[in-house]
Amino acid sequence: xxxxxxxxxxxxxxxxxxxxxxxxxxxxxxxxxxxxxxxxxxxxxxxxxxxxxxxxxxxxxxxxxxxxxxxxxxxxxxxxxxxxxxxxxxxxxxxxxxxxxxxxxxxxxxxxxxxxxxxxxxxxxxxxxxxxxxxxxxxxxxxxxxxxxxxxxxxxxxxxxxxxxxxxxxxxxxxxxxxxxxxxxxxxxxxxxxxxxxxxxxxxxxxxxxxxxxxxxxxxxxxxxxxxxxxxxxxxxxxxxxxxxxxxxxxxxxxxxxxxxxxxxxxxxxxxxxxxxxxxxxxxxxxxxxxxxxxxxxxxxxxxxxxxxxxxxxxxxxxxxxxxxxxxxxxxxxxxxxxxxxxxxxxxxxxxxxxxxxxxxxxxxxxxxxxxxxxxxxxxxxxxxxxxxxxxxxxxxxxxxxxxxxxxxxxxxxxxxxxxxxxxxxxxxxxxxxxxxxxxxxxxxxxxxxxxxxxxxxxxxxxxxxxxxxxxxxxxxxxxxxxxxxxxxxxxxxxxxxxxxxxxxxxxxxxxxxxxxxxxxxxxxxxxxxxxxxxxxxxxxxxxxxxxxxxxxxxxxxxxxxxxxxxxxxxxxxxxxxxxxxxxxxxxxxxxxxxxxxxxxxxxxxxxxxxxxxxxxxx
Amino acid sequence: xxxxxxxxxxxxxxxxxxxxxxxxxxxxxxxxxxxxxxxxxxxxxxxxxxxxxxxxxxxxxxxxxxxxxxxxxxxxxxxxxxxxxxxxxxxxxxxxxxxxxxxxxxxxxxxxxxxxxxxxxxxxxxxxxxxxxxxxxxxxxxxxxxxxxxxxxxxxxxxxxxxxxxxxxxxxxxxxxxxxxxxxxxxxxxxxxxxxxxxxxxxxxxxxxxxxxxxxxxxxxxxxxxxxxxxxxxxxxxxxxxxxxxxxxxxxxxxxxxxxxxxxxxxxxxxxxxxxxxxxxxxxxxxxxxxxxxxxxxxxxxxxxxxxxxxxxxxxxxxxxxxxxxxxxxxxxxxxxxxxxxxxxxxxxx
Ligand SMILES: Cc1ncc(C[n+]2csc(CCOP(=O)(O)OP(=O)(O)O)c2C)c(N)n1
Ligand code: SF4
Ligand SMILES: [Mg+2]
Numbered sequence: 001x002x003x004x005x006x007x008x009x010x011x012x013x014x015x016x017x018x019x020x021x022x023x024x025x026x027x028x029x030x031x032x033x034x035x036x037x038x039x040x041x042x043x044x045x046x047x048x049x050x051x052x053x054x055x056x057x058x059x060x061x062x063x064x065x066x067x068x069x070x071x072x073x074x075x076x077x078x079x080x081x082x083x084x085x086x087x088x089x090x091x092x093x094x095x096x097x098x099x100x101x102x103x104x105x106x107x108x109x110x111x112x113x114x115x116x117x118x119x120x121x122x123x124x125x126x127x128x129x130x131x132x133x134x135x136x137x138x139x140x141x142x143x144x145x146x147x148x149x150x151x152x153x154x155x156x157x158x159x160x161x162x163x164x165x166x167x168x169x170x171x172x173x174x175x176x177x178x179x180x181x182x183x184x185x186x187x188x189x190x191x192x193x194x195x196x197x198x199x200x201x202x203x204x205x206x207x208x209x210x211x212x213x214x215x216x217x218x219x220x221x222x223x224x225x226x227x228x229x230x231x232x233x234x235x236x237x238x239x240x241x242x243x244x245x246x247x248x249x250x251x252x253x254x255x256x257x258x259x260x261x262x263x264x265x266x267x268x269x270x271x272x273x274x275x276x277x278x279x280x281x282x283x284x285x286x287x288x289x290x291x292x293x294x295x296x297x298x299x300x301x302x303x304x305x306x307x308x309x310x311x312x313x314x315x316x317x318x319x320x321x322x323x324x325x326x327x328x329x330x331x332x333x334x335x336x337x338x339x340x341x342x343x344x345x346x347x348x349x350x351x352x353x354x355x356x357x358x359x360x361x362x363x364x365x366x367x368x369x370x371x372x373x374x375x376x377x378x379x380x381x382x383x384x385x386x387x388x389x390x391x392x393x394x395x396x397x398x399x400x401x402x403x404x405x406x407x408x409x410x411x412x413x414x415x416x417x418x419x420x421x422x423x424x425x426x427x428x429x430x431x432x433x434x435x436x437x438x439x440x441x442x443x444x445x446x447x448x449x450x451x452x453x454x455x456x457x458x459x460x461x462x463x464x465x466x467x468x469x470x471x472x473x474x475x476x477x478x479x480x481x482x483x484x485x486x487x488x489x490x491x492x493x494x495x496x497x498x499x500x501x502x503x504x505x506x507x508x509x510x511x512x513x514x515x516x517x518x519x520x521x522x523x524x525x526x527x528x529x530x531x532x533x534x535x536x537x538x539x540x541x542x543x544x545x546x547x548x549x550x551x552x553x554x555x556x557x558x559x560x561x562x563x564x565x566x567x568x569x570x571x572x573x574x575x576x577x578x579x580x581x582x583x584x585x586x587x588x589x590x591x592x593x594x595x596x597x598x599x600x601x602x603x604x605x606x607x608x609x610x611x612x613x614x615x616x617x618x619x
Numbered sequence: 620x621x622x623x624x625x626x627x628x629x630x631x632x633x634x635x636x637x638x639x640x641x642x643x644x645x646x647x648x649x650x651x652x653x654x655x656x657x658x659x660x661x662x663x664x665x666x667x668x669x670x671x672x673x674x675x676x677x678x679x680x681x682x683x684x685x686x687x688x689x690x691x692x693x694x695x696x697x698x699x700x701x702x703x704x705x706x707x708x709x710x711x712x713x714x715x716x717x718x719x720x721x722x723x724x725x726x727x728x729x730x731x732x733x734x735x736x737x738x739x740x741x742x743x744x745x746x747x748x749x750x751x752x753x754x755x756x757x758x759x760x761x762x763x764x765x766x767x768x769x770x771x772x773x774x775x776x777x778x779x780x781x782x783x784x785x786x787x788x789x790x791x792x793x794x795x796x797x798x799x800x801x802x803x804x805x806x807x808x809x810x811x812x813x814x815x816x817x818x819x820x821x822x823x824x825x826x827x828x829x830x831x832x833x834x835x836x837x838x839x840x841x842x843x844x845x846x847x848x849x850x851x852x853x854x855x856x857x858x859x860x861x862x863x864x865x866x867x868x869x870x871x872x873x874x875x876x877x878x879x880x881x882x883x884x885x886x887x888x889x890x891x892x893x894x895x896x897x898x899x900x901x902x903x904x905x906x907x908x909x910x911x912x913x914x915x916x917x918x919x920x921x922x923x924x925x926x927x928x929x930x931x932x933x934x935x936x937x938x939x940x941x942x943x944x945x946x947x948x949x950x951x952x953x954x955x956x957x958x959x960x961x962x963x964x965x966x967x968x969x
Contacts, residue, residue, distance in 0.1 A: 046969070220968035234961070236954040238946040239718045262956040265942060279942040281949050283718045283935070288744040292711035295704070295741070299715025302702060303680065303723065304947035307715065325705050415965055418958040424951055457947065458700035458716070459723050462677040467693055467701040479693075 014105060014207045019049050019074035021162065021208040022081035025088040026098045027151075030062030033090065035176070036151035037068035038410070040158055043169045044072050045221045045412060048213045052078035052527070054409050054603055059246065059348040065094045072210060078412070079528035080603040085208045086161065088154055090132075095120055107206060109157060111150070128202055130157045135193045140186065149190035156194025163205035165212065166195060220415050224406035225310075227377035228336055229254035230416065231384025232308055233262060236424055237334070239307035241285040241296035243315060246348045247404040248338035251310035256284055290315035294322045294333065301332045302468060304457035306388050306424070308334035313342045313355050316362065316399075323397050324363025325470040327493070330444070330455065332391035332427070336384070336400045338407040341601040350601025351404035353523055354573035359399045360551055360581055366490060368497045370398045371551035372505065373522035376406060378413035383549070385422075386505060392427035394452060394500050403572070405524040405603040428454040435463040442466075443477035444489055450503070451496035497552055504550025507557060512542035518564035519545045519596075519613070520557075522578060525570050525604040532609035543568075543613065548578075553585055561588045568613050570596040572604060636673040645670045647694040652687055655842075657809035657835030657850075658757045662694045664812050665726065665755070668819035669696060680716050680723040684709040684738060687764045688730035688757035688835070707738025710745035710754070714935070717750050720945035721936045724823060725752035732762040735771040735790045742792075746799045746828050751934040753822040753829045756792055757809070759837035760848035767840030778845035791916070792832045797909055797927055803829035804908070804927040808853055809836065811923075817863040817891075818925060824865065826886035827934045834921065858915055860900050860924035861893040883928050893925055902928050 025040075027033035034055070041053035051072045058064040071081050083103040089095055089110040095117070102108050104124040110116060112129025121127065132150045140146045152173075159166050169191060177184035198204055228251050232240070242252045264278040271277055287293040293309040300307035311319070316337050326333045339355045341347035359371055370390055372383040380402055391398040428448065435441060435456065443466040444453050453475075456464030466477045474485035475492075512533070521529050526547055533543045546560040561567055561582070569579040576595040583590045596612030598604050633641035645666045650659050669679065676698030683689035685706035692701045704712045713727045734742045734756045745754070760773040769777075772792065773785040796804045803825040807815035815833065822829030834853050836842045842849045847856075865885075881902060883891040893902055901907060908927040915922040942949065956964075 220965050222965075222968045230961070230964075234955055236951045238949065238954065239715060241715065241718075262960065263954065265953075278940065280940055281942055281946065281954060283939055283941050283946060285714065285718060285748075285935075287711070288740050291708060292714075292741050292744065295708045295711030296715035296718065298704075299682070299702070299712035299717075300719040301715075302700075302712070303716040303719035305719035307719065321705050322708065416961055418961045420958045422955075456700075458680045459678055459720050459945070459947075462675075462698035465677060465698050465700050467703065469701075469703040470705055471703065 016207045016209065018209055018211050019072055019213060021085040022069065022071045022083070023086040023088065023158070024084040024098070024101065025068045026091045026094050027066050027068065028091045029058055029060060029064050029066040031151070032148040033066070033068070033151045036155040037070070039155055039169060039172055040164065041070050041410065042172055042221060043159070043164050044070065044210060045216055046168045047165050047210060048216045049074065049210060050076040050078055050215050050412060052409070052411065054080055054405065056602065057349050065091050074213060074215070076215065077527065077531040077534070077606065079531050080605045082605045082607055086158070088158060090154060099125065109154065128161070130154065130194065130197055135197065136190065139189060139193060145186060149186060152187050152190035153194035156191040157198040159191070160195045160198035160204045161202065161206050163209045163211070216412060218415050219412050221410045221412055222377045223250070223408055223410050224374065224377040224380040224402050225250040225338065225408060226254045227380040227416065228310070228384045228400070228402065229258055231381040233258045234418060235306060235385040235388040237306040237308050237388065238282045239296070239300035239305045240282070241287045241293040241307070241309050242311065243287050243290045243293050245312045245315050247340055247408045248310040248312045248336065250408065251336055251338065252284065259284065290318040291322065294319040294335065297333045298322060298326050298331050304429070308336065310336040310338065312338050312340045314345065316355055316358060320363045323369065324365055324367045326397040327363065327367045327369065329468050329470050330395040330453070332395055333397040334387045334391050334400070335397060336402060339401060339403040347601045349404070351524070351603055352572045352599060352601060353401070353403055354577065354599070355401060356573070356577040356581060359401055370394060370396060370500055370504070372398060372400045373549050374400065374402055374406060375523050375526040375547060376413050377411050378416060380406065381416050383505065389425040390500065390503065393425050393503065394450070394496060395427060395455060401523065403524050428452055430454050430456050430464060432461045435461045438463070442475065444473065444475040447492060450499040451492050501552040501554055504552065504554055507549055507554055508547040509556070509560070510545040512537055512544060515542040515544040516564060517543050517566045517568070518560060519543055519568045519570055520548060520560065520578070520582065521570040522548050525572060528604035528606045528609050529570055531606035532613065535606060535610050536613060551581065553582070557582070558586045558588065561586060561592070566592055566594060568594050568596050568616060570604070570609055570612070572598055574599045636670055638673045638675060640670070640673070642666060642670045644698070645676065645696050647697045650691070650694045652690065653838050655838040656687065657759060657837070658688050658691050660809040660812060661755065661757055661815070661833050661835055662691045664815045664819055666695045667812070667816045668823060671816070672820055672823055674724050674823070678722065678724050679726060681726045681728065682709050682713045682716065683728040684730070684733035685764070686730035686733045686762065689728060689733055691757070692728050707733050708741060709733065710738060710741035713752055714745055714748065714750050717752060718935070718946065720947050721751065721941070722945050727752055727754045729754065729756050730763070731756055731758040731760060731770040731772040735792060739790070743795070743799055746796055746801045746830065748935045749802055749827045749932055749938070751826055751828070751936070753819065753831065756830070756832045757835040758792070758832050758848070759835050759841045760846065761837050761840045763837045763840060774847040777847040780840050780843055782845070791912070792830065793926060794909070794912055796830045797905060801830055801927070802827040802929045802932045805830070805925040806832045806834070806923050808834045808857055808923055810850055810854065814859065814862070814923065817865050820865045821863060821885070821891045821925065824885040824887045824889055825928065826930065827932055853921060856919060856921045858920040858922050859896050860911070860922055860926065861895050861902070863891060863893045863925055865889055865891050883930060886930060902926060
């Protein structure tokens with residue numbers, strides 16, 4: 001085997017760059033690469049460097065191209081990069097595309113067991129050949145191991161090339177395989193093989209390199225779906241109903257394992273073999289479809305439990321009719337929508353923010369829902385709890401709009417905190433005593449300042465009995481077809497929805513001196529927007545930023561729109577859905593709202609935002 | 620039109636149950652269905668059944684879908700919480716309500732359209748989960764509320780009011796339920812309250828999913844000559860497999876000769892005695908229930924009775940080993956793992 005390191009042309013950008021690089025790992029899905037990629041990402045995290053990892057995977061179980069992108073950036077800009085310093089090419093099917101994406105002056109690592117097609121050679125890229133297949137064939141005997149260990153082997157080479165702390169990587173492997181000595185040995189060996197090969201054949205580390213820093217104290221690395229599940233656990237959800245769908249499935253997977261750990265009570269009895277017996281403080285129902293899932297949530301919430309479902313676009317579409325029932329009959333429900341690329345089945349493993357309008361008005365008739373927009377896993381946790389409080393406070397469905405990027409990728413976020421003084425807001429529920437004191441209970445009469453009426457739960461008292469219906473009803477809860485009586489109720493619902501604006505999580509405002517234009521966004525585009533605004537700020541264009549976290553919009557949203565000459569609405573969909581919602585719901589002059597859109601299914605990058613704003617200003 | 624309340628002045632001294640309540644205490648709003656509609660008779664039978672079982676009204680949750688039949692939850696047990704949801708989804712909503720509060724006596728009322736077409740997916744899965752509830756299909760072979768289209772339970776060549784024959788084969792909810800492993804499968808007739816009330820009572824006492832299909836003629840769109848769900852046709856063709864009586868644990872059963880009865884002990888401790896009319900009919904044998912239903916159907920008969928019961932299958936809560944008390948009454952302190960646990964579990968995120 002020969003090394004493929006070529007002398008660098010003199011004009012190449014090979015200046016040393018510390019803690020600022022983007023790498024992309026091109027793999028075949030089902031080949032076991034995910035753990036190697038996670039290993040690298042986690043090691044960088046442990047080195048204290050701001051980092052992000054984005055998994056761009058196919059809707060397939062085995063054999064198709066899949067990519068993982070890692071971006072480390074000392075200033076904390078970890079939005080998706082668009083070009084890469086180092087490409088790890090492990091998938092011959094995509095070699096040509098992958099080579100194209102390397103930035104000029106960058107590096108491409110490939111398996112040099114087979115020669116590289118000369119057509120793939122770019123003069124401005126340095127090729128790093130590592131004979132991964134040969135190395136693994138020489139050192140491992142089992143066929144499966146020879147394939148799997150190639151991943152850890154390339155990780156070892158990357159560790160050497162970027163000067164990732166090899167001790168950290170090694171101890172991560174020990175932690176992962178602490179129960180399996182044989183696998184631990186194999187992985188450690190593979191790591192060494194790649195590491196040593198790189199050290200002895202290339203000039204390690206490369207000019208793009210990593211050094212320990214201290215940016216991750218008090219931080220964790222977690223994906224949004226795990227954090228959402230934790231939020232539902234801490235909020236006290238006892239009933240969950242769902243139908244599997246990417247990218248939301250891991251919400252319920254996590255909720256299930258958390259419940260297994262924290263929501264079982266020993267009964268005090270033992271089984272036939274002396275094993276401790278448990279009873280569960282929860283019931284998770286894998287429904288027959290999403291119509292059933294939301295139906296179960298409504299039924300459980302109606303009966304007084306905190307209940308939720310998690311889904312994605314196609315599921316949300318199916319839930320429409322019953323979301324309208326929840327709205328009109330005033331039943332709490334929490335729906336977590338981890339958005340993916342639509343329309344229809346769309347691209348199930350790609351991200352978008354394209355359910356905004358659907359979620360806001362889901363169902364026929366005059367219907368409006370409460371929406372929450374977490375921007376990262378930490379907010380998934382916080383807003384999941386908030387969702388239950390709001391749903392019960394306002395007796396209505398709350399839809400949490402996460403997306404695949406937040407839900408399935410690991411993000412560096414501040415450690416989740418819990419205040420033990422938290423008391424769930426169960427809203428206006430009359431208990432037996434309250435009912436005794438009441439003359440007669442009428443379900444939809446007696447609104448409070450937020451236009452919320454009191455409800456009762458089944459199984460408590462005959463005095464609280466009422467008939468819940470999605471058909472026309474008057475404020476007493478009786479069936480009606482009388483225009484005035486019908487309108488009286490739906491008008492209150494409109495007032496109630498408007499009143500919720502003051503109870504939604506406040507938008508996050510970031511201002512810059514002298515800014516006359518602004519950006520509005522929700523959710524996962526935040527890192528891209530912040531990085532873009534830094535870039536623009538550095539080039540002399542100060543821009544303010546308002547990140548909305550809830551719908552109905554807080555008054556601060558309209559104020560922000562009014563306070564700026566021009567506002568760019570950044571979002572991941574084709575039809576400018578957030579802009580449309582802002583226009584309809586705030587009454588702002590649409591002419592002052594410009595769009596920056598990306599909807600190809602990948603997370604937003606700073607360049608897309610900056611270019612969009614610049615182009616918008618020029619036009 | 621607002622719902623009409625019934626006058627509550629008792630004309631005669633009414634019998635009281637063990638809670639001291641009369642049958643009147645289990646009634647609901649005045650029905651707005653067509654006079655003579657089978658559904659109203661079922662309402663009366665449900666009232667009778669819950670009265671006789673002395674179920675506290677507030678412990679009942681009554682749920683329905685959409686249709687004439689589904690309206691009837693408003694017409695019984697005014698002291699119970701009611702939920703008239705959307706078309707076809709009652710089983711799902713009831714499953715959720717039962718998940719939250721397993722102590723509720725859940726009664727679902729549905730139509731053949733609601734249950735066998737738009738909602739058949741939810742019905743079948745509620746059966747599979749063995750949700751502890753009584754599920755009544757008020758079966759008239761038509762969509763009453765949308766004016767008489769054939770439903771999925773209409774028999775081949777049964778005719779509509781305008782005389783067109785139904786072409787598609789029917790879904791027999793009893794056969795469907797048996798095939799899904801249902802634990803309580805019974806059919807009654809709205810025109811035979813004496814037979815229906817014990818079936819409903821047994822269904823309510825059954826710990827699991829009790830499906831009671833009740834042939835319930837639609838006066839407007841299904842009671843004509845040519846309809847196989849008319850009063851006359853049902854009366855002519857019904858065959859009773861049993862004469863069910865639900866007895867208290869200690870009650871004397873001397874009037875029923877031992878050799879012709881089957882008894883099933885319900886979880887509540889009560890004993891269901893079935894005097895089987897076809898000699899030897901065994902409602903605990905699923906295979907023969909199938910065979911019997913098919914055989915009678917082939918003869919043009921409409922078998923009625925408790926075809927199958929199995930008290931030994933765990934319901935959705937037992938299967939999932941949930942706590943014995945309702946999940947709604949588990950205090951929040953027990954549900955929240957607390958700040959310490961959150962701190963600790965985040966170790967795996969660093
Ligand atoms: C989603 C939806 N589709 C259609 C309807 C119209 N609809 C109301 S009741 C009904 C059929 C009811 O038939 P069945 O359940 O047999 O009840 P019946 O009136 O015969 O008692 C239909 C189709 C509806 N309410 N909702
Ligand atoms: S239309 Fe038929 S089902 Fe509906 S109320 Fe009248 S008789 Fe009953
Ligand atoms: Mg019908």
